[in-house]
Amino acid sequence: SEYARRFMSPLNEVIALNSGHSANMRYAFIPYGLSYVDTLGKVGLKRETMKVLARGFIWPVGGRIIISSGLGFRSGEFHPGIDIPAERGSIVRAAMEGEVVYSKFDGGYGNVIDIKHRDSLMTRYGHNTVLFVSKGEYVKKGQIIALAGSTGNSTGSHVHFEIRYNTVPLNPVEFLPVVKNVVPEMNQPAIAKK
Secondary structure, eight states: OHHHHHTTOOHHHHHHHHTTSOTTOSOOOOOOOHHHHHHHHHTTOOHHHHHHHGGGOOOSSOSSEEOOBOSEEETTEEEOSEEEEOOTTOEEEOSSOEEEEEEEEOGGGOEEEEEEOSTTEEEEEEEESEEOOOTTOEEOTTOEEEEOBOOSSOSSSEEEEEEEETTEEEOGGGTSOOOTTEEOOTTOOOOOOO
């Protein structure tokens, strides 16, 4: 009922959507209520805008892509991006052109870079071992900005990647190009390769 309230979804609709599942099921589907979607629309977030912008991003890391943890709640806390395991020292690239607005160590994110893009979008790249860009620099899409690592709150070498509209975290998978070598191992902890 708490999540139904948070996302302004009618409780009877949530119950109907999840009926027929076993009582010990770990997950429930909570749809966004229409008033929640309207609230997002009032701050400028529109489905049409997202569809147009989805073509502009590239994956921040190359090679065989594994998503070890997705956007959403894990261990009771909200995870605002995706985790992409990458060997320590792997190249991290700007997913889209923009201005670097933050580039330094920041607690749980470790060595992190925030890049501001057009249309109030921002990307964040966390847990890097080395940062190659500084605040105020303008970077091109595909430019090397860092090397992957495990700084901050991290259980293994990976890139924590976020896309935000203003301050609202969006699901990066919906913006990144579909590639055949993505392995969706969602909501598993990021682990270092041996």
